[in-house]
Amino acid sequence: MKIIAKKPESLTGAKYHYCPGCTHGIIHRLVAEVMDELDIREQTIGICPVGCSVLAYDYFNCDMLEAAHGRAPAIATAIKRLLPDRYLFTYQGDGDLASIGMGEIVHASMRGEKITTIFVNNTLYGMTGGQMAPTTLLGQVTTTSPYGRKAEWEGYPAKMCELLSINEGAAYVCRTAVNNPANIIKTKKAIKKAFQIQAEGLGFTMVEVLSTCPTNWGLSPTDALKWMEEHMIPYYPLGEFKVKGE
Amino acid sequence: MQRVLMKGNEAIAEGAIRAGCKGFFGYPITPSSEIAEYMARKMPALGGVFVQAESELAAINMVYGGAATGSRVMTASSGPGISLKQEGISFLAEGELPCLIVDICRGGPGLGGIQPSQADYFQATRGGGHGDYHIIVLAPSSAQEMMDFTMLGFELADKHRSPVMIMAEGTLGNLIEPVVLRDAVTEFVDKPWAITGCRGRQPNIVNTLHMPVELLQTRNQHLTKKYEAIRSEEIRSEEFMTEDADLILVAYGIMARIARKAVINARQLGLKTGLIRPITLWPYPYETLGRAARHCKAMVSVEISTVGQMIEDIRLAAEGKVPVHYIGEIGRTPNPEEITQQLLAIAEREGLR
Amino acid sequence: MARGVVTFYSDRCKACGLCMLFCPKQIMDFDKTSINSLGYHPVSVAKPEECNGCGICALMCPDLVIEVGRE
Numbered sequence: 165m166k167i168i169a170k171k172p173e174s175l176t177g178a179k180y181h182y183c184p185g186c187t188h189g190i191i192h193r194l195v196a197e198v199m200d201e202l203d204i205r206e207q208t209i210g211i212c213p214v215g216c217s218v219l220a221y222d223y224f225n226c227d228m229l230e231a232a233h234g235r236a237p238a239i240a241t242a243i244k245r246l247l248p249d250r251y252l253f254t255y256q257g258d259g260d261l262a263s264i265g266m267g268e269i270v271h272a273s274m275r276g277e278k279i280t281t282i283f284v285n286n287t288l289y290g291m292t293g294g295q296m297a298p299t300t301l302l303g304q305v306t307t308t309s310p311y312g313r314k315a316e317w318e319g320y321p322a323k324m325c326e327l328l329s330i331n332e333g334a335a336y337v338c339r340t341a342v343n344n345p346a347n348i349i350k351t352k353k354a355i356k357k358a359f360q361i362q363a364e365g366l367g368f369t370m371v372e373v374l375s376t377c378p379t380n381w382g383l384s385p386t387d388a389l390k391w392m393e394e395h396m397i398p399y400y401p402l403g404e405f406k407v408k409g410e
Numbered sequence: 411m412q413r414v415l416m417k418g419n420e421a422i423a424e425g426a427i428r429a430g431c432k433g434f435f436g437y438p439i440t441p442s443s444e445i446a447e448y449m450a451r452k453m454p455a456l457g458g459v460f461v462q463a464e465s466e467l468a469a470i471n472m473v474y475g476g477a478a479t480g481s482r483v484m485t486a487s488s489g490p491g492i493s494l495k496q497e498g499i500s501f502l503a504e505g506e507l508p509c510l511i512v513d514i515c516r517g518g519p520g521l522g523g524i525q526p527s528q529a530d531y532f533q534a535t536r537g538g539g540h541g542d543y544h545i546i547v548l549a550p551s552s553a554q555e556m557m558d559f560t561m562l563g564f565e566l567a568d569k570h571r572s573p574v575m576i577m578a579e580g581t582l583g584n585l586i587e588p589v590v591l592r593d594a595v596t597e598f599v600d601k602p603w604a605i606t607g608c609r610g611r612q613p614n615i616v617n618t619l620h621m622p623v624e625l626l627q628t629r630n631q632h633l634t635k636k637y638e639a640i641r642s643e644e645i646r647s648e649e650f651m652t653e654d655a656d657l658i659l660v661a662y663g664i665m666a667r668i669a670r671k672a673v674i675n676a677r678q679l680g681l682k683t684g685l686i687r688p689i690t691l692w693p694y695p696y697e698t699l700g701r702a703a704r705h706c707k708a709m710v711s712v713e714i715s716t717v718g719q720m721i722e723d724i725r726l727a728a729e730g731k732v733p734v735h736y737i738g739e740i741g742r743t744p745n746p747e748e749i750t751q752q753l754l755a756i757a758e759r760e761g762l763r
Numbered sequence: 764m765a766r767g768v769v770t771f772y773s774d775r776c777k778a779c780g781l782c783m784l785f786c787p788k789q790i791m792d793f794d795k796t797s798i799n800s801l802g803y804h805p806v807s808v809a810k811p812e813e814c815n816g817c818g819i820c821a822l823m824c825p826d827l828v829i830e831v832g833r834e
């Protein structure tokens with residue numbers, strides 16, 4: 165019998181603390197499968213954020229470091245500079261990356277740091293109870309935008325791929341989603357491409373993955389997938405925004 | 411033995427290189443920038459890493475990452491930048507990551523001025539960051555010590571797995587003095603905890619999150635024990651003519667050199683003075699000061715600060731046994747003659763003359 | 764036709780239903796007769812003989828519950 169799906173070696177197998185149907189778990193698995201396929205688990209160092217994925221160091225079966233809120237790209241910068249033949253990835257939520265860590269991610273991409281950022285966009289702050297994030301959609305109700313996000317009050321949702329892809333230092337910038345099997349396969353391909361481009365030393369790489377937060381969206385896990393398709397993808401178009409050399 | 415003329419800031423940078431520092435991560439700020447500039451010039455040829463970060467927040471987090479790899483790494487800044495670094499220093503303390511943080515102090519609060527100052531004493535010794543922690547703070551008083559304490563700082567950092575701070579006034583950073591160049595360090599401790607990729611071993615994790623209460627308690631108890639060990643092994647201070655002194659000055663850094671001259675002046679005028687110079691600002695030499703408080707009649711804190719910061723530690727050490735006076739100002743460094751005059755006035759008030 | 768063998772680590776299942784939603788054979792269901800240590804009715808395959816081993820359920824599962832083999 166041919167095994168076609170099982171736990172990748174690059175995951176410890178520790179049970180996730182994530183809510184039912186939270187797609188953080190899918191994204192973890194995809195990163196780990198890429199590490200397995202490239203056979204780089206022992207050369208990879210991951211940095212986890214402050215956010216729901218703060219405990220990712222318990223889940224990835226490689227050397228891991230837990231960062232202060234938003235600072236993962238700065239930490240990854242130093243590690244990569246000191247250990248240039250290792251693979252570095254940061255795993256960051258949208259509050260972590262696009263709000264408090266906006267400075268660190270913009271500069272890491274401008275410097276062309278040879279790291280891979282997995283940017284998990286679920287349109288709000290999951291861990292702290294569903295507050296507004298820079299990525300919260302217009303009209304979206306969160307605990308700190310109780311009347312729905314309004315452009316004149318809270319400005320417009322941050323499009324990080326569009327923003328970062330204009331930097332010369334960015335070598336690969338791609339947005340994907342994990343709302344259905346086809347998109348999950350595309351997400352994995354993008355993550356693999358990002359790691360490969362990192363290995364080639366072409367510059368900064370990022371895959372933004374649209375992810376669900378059923379709990380704070382107040383939806384069932386399956387309805388959350390539909391909400392992502394109907395509301396997020398139209399505003400956050402999927403695809404490659406930058407591929408250096410192409 | 412090679413002796414060269416060097417600025418204090420350059421002596422720090424050269425000392426760091428000789429201590430095997432492999433990464434410098436900084437953001438320019440007067441009066442510390444020469445350290446970054448020196449590292450920017452030297453690091454590439456030495457195979458080291460120099461990154462001018464986008465902010466002090468980024469710089470200290472680069473130190474966090476760099477230290478986690480087991481390499482000797484450092485940053486340097488001044489008051490406003492050190493304020494921003496406090497977040498990272500708290501994480502470094504709990505992550506138990508050895509590194510060197512240099513504070514070449516200027517006056518504050520706010521943007522303050524760029525004149526030399528000792529007004530970062532609270533920030534350095536009380537930990538401006540959150541949580542239960544301490545870091546080792548060394549206060550050099552010459553360009554030579556800028557080099558020596560930098561090298562010592564890296565050693566203590568590795569020994570205790572702790573961030574170490576060098577705190578020096580802007581004067582010292584810019585003072586040009588002869589410096590004996592020390593031999594390069596060639597032996598380093600093993601760091602089996604380092605994050606280097608898990609080839610041939612179980613994965614390592616650097617983490618500061620401890621959600622279960624018992625785990626947080628265990629971690630804090632572990633740190634507390636470590637701080638006790640540091641207190642028992644690393645307190646450093648110097649005494650000058652304290653044995654028969656009625657009036658004991660306490661001063662550190664460049665101020666200690668000036669105060670020493672004032673002690674000699676006052677002795678010539680018949681006033682029995684002495685000097686204690688704390689070298690480690692944390693751990694503080696409370697016992698040395700406490701012993702002195704049992705036989706002197708009064709103590710004086712001499713600081714480059716107007717509100718008086720170290721004076722609080724002197725009062726803690728004196729435990730109310732003797733009055734503790736204050737001489738200090740910001741923006742300029744008092745000279746020995748001025749201090750002598752003030753000592754005479756204090757002696758008058760205390761009935762020592 | 765290929766035949767699939769699906770193994771569940773049921774103690775990990777959070778009954779989110781993402782696997783069921785995309786199973787092309789629609790042969791998965793919550794096992795209402797059991798409750799796992801997390802407090803959920805875990806998913807199982809009601810008609811194992813119809814499984815084609817496509818692996819889509821495992822692809823969708825966030826919680827590493829499902830292993831799929833193909834004969």
Ligand SMILES: Cc1ncc(C[n+]2csc(CCOP(=O)(O)OP(=O)(O)O)c2C)c(N)n1
Pocket residue numbers: 214215216217233256257258259260261284286288289290291292297
């Ligand atoms: C300096 C700091 N500020 C605030 C917090 C509180 N906090 C924890 S997680 C978080 C937001 C996380 O949201 P996001 O990055 O979107 O990740 P998610 O939880 O949605 O995966 C905040 C604000 C913190 N830990 N540290």
Ligand code: SF4
Pocket residue numbers: 181182183185186187188216286290291376377378379380
């Ligand atoms: S709060 Fe949202 S993002 Fe966090 S684990 Fe739950 S579903 Fe996932």
Ligand code: SF4
Pocket residue numbers: 767769785786787788789790791808813814815816817818819820821831
């Ligand atoms: S392998 Fe395919 S057919 Fe079989 S249960 Fe899973 S999704 Fe259904």
Ligand code: SF4
Pocket residue numbers: 185775776777778779780781782783805806823824825826827828829
């Ligand atoms: S996707 Fe996984 S966790 Fe969700 S119901 Fe299916 S098996 Fe259970």
